[in-house]
Amino acid sequence: PLVSMTEMLKKANAEGYAVGQFNLNNLEFTQAILQAAEAEKSPVILGVSEGAARYMGGFFTVVKMVEGLLHDYKITVPVAIHLDHGSSYEKCVEAIDAGFTSVMIDASHGTFEDNVATTSKVVEYAHAKGVSVEAELGIVGGQEDDVVADGVIYADPQECVELVKRTGIDCLAPALGSVHGPYKGEPNLGFKEMEEIGKSTGVPLVLHGGTGIPTKDIQKAVSLGTAKINVNTENQIASAKTVREVLAAKPNEYDPRKYLGPARDAIKETVIGKMREFGSSNKA
Ligand code: G3H
Ligand code: ZN
Numbered sequence: 001p002l003v004s005m006t007e008m009l010k011k012a013n014a015e016g017y018a019v020g021q022f023n024l025n026n027l028e029f030t031q032a033i034l035q036a037a038e039a040e041k042s043p044v045i046l047g048v049s050e051g052a053a054r055y056m057g058g059f060f061t062v063v064k065m066v067e068g069l070l071h072d073y074k075i076t077v078p079v080a081i082h083l084d085h086g087s088s089y090e091k092c093v094e095a096i097d098a099g100f101t102s103v104m105i106d107a108s109h110g111t112f113e114d115n116v117a118t119t120s121k122v123v124e125y126a127h128a129k130g131v132s133v134e135a136e137l138g139i140v141g142g143q144e145d146d147v148v149a150d151g152v153i154y155a156d157p158q159e160c161v162e163l164v165k166r167t168g169i170d171c172l173a174p175a176l177g178s179v180h181g182p183y184k185g186e187p188n189l190g191f192k193e194m195e196e197i198g199k200s201t202g203v204p205l206v207l208h209g210g211t212g213i214p215t216k217d218i219q220k221a222v223s224l225g226t227a228k229i230n231v232n233t234e235n236q237i238a239s240a241k242t243v244r245e246v247l248a249a250k251p252n253e254y255d256p257r258k259y260l261g262p263a264r265d266a267i268k269e270t271v272i273g274k275m276r277e278f279g280s281s282n283k284a
Helices: 006-017 029-042 050-058 059-072 089-098 112-128 157-167 191-201 215-223 233-250 255-278
Strands: 021-023 044-049 079-086 102-105 134-138 141-144 146-149 170-176 205-207 228-229
Touching: 021 029, 021 079, 029 050, 029 059, 029 255, 044 050, 044 059, 044 170, 044 255, 050 059, 050 079, 050 089, 050 157, 059 079, 059 089, 079 089, 079 134, 089 102, 089 112, 102 112, 112 157, 134 157, 134 205, 146 205, 146 255, 157 170, 157 191, 170 191, 191 205, 191 215, 215 228, 215 255, 228 233
Parallel strands: 021 044, 021 228, 044 079, 079 102, 102 134, 134 170, 170 205, 205 228
Antiparallel strands: 141 146
């Protein structure tokens, strides 16, 4: 069933695992992620960036596609449809009105006071409809769709406490050195800050840029309060690699089902691997 992230993430924190947010890019991604979640008996968060929603048609299209698959696949595990990196109050409202069960408001690029004000407004609108809210502090590096950063800014632990207190958000993404897209070398995550922020805010933490983070760092993050880990690039790489392989092996192939079907299987396998690594399998 479609639910918000609130209960999912509380349970994850309490039982010491993380729920994966896997980003949607098209129908096959959505199918693969839902199939993986059901096979693993894992809760799952479907992340939808504004760019990906635009590509697929719009927020309404995304919601109807997910609802259709939940029905046709007889999905029994908890599923959230989450706006990833919402750029404004208006975009969050639009997603919620279309049926999203969760939103992220990414107001971390302006001043702290603006972040508090915008995030509070989103929480007020969202909570009235039972929708969960994630906010961000600091800057995640790299690029994802419209979200571009030329540097990394670590979240300030004091500001994290204040943001949580003043806004009533359900979970917080403190940028602590993670990067969207592949890492250049080993990631260098701020675990000291993560521990402090996890303890002092009392809300589940979110780790963006999940692609390429070593298992030991994932485990450490989970032990310090991380309850949600976002993954996109790793599934995109698995999908693209398979399409290249199939088309290289069969240069005369033109039926999209013959190359997107195998790509879908590759995404499913990747997601299953992540769910096991994050510890969310058999937690639905
Ligand atoms: O918001 C989405 C994620 O943070 C995805 O990061 O593409 O590096 O896995 P990634
Ligand atoms: Zn992100």
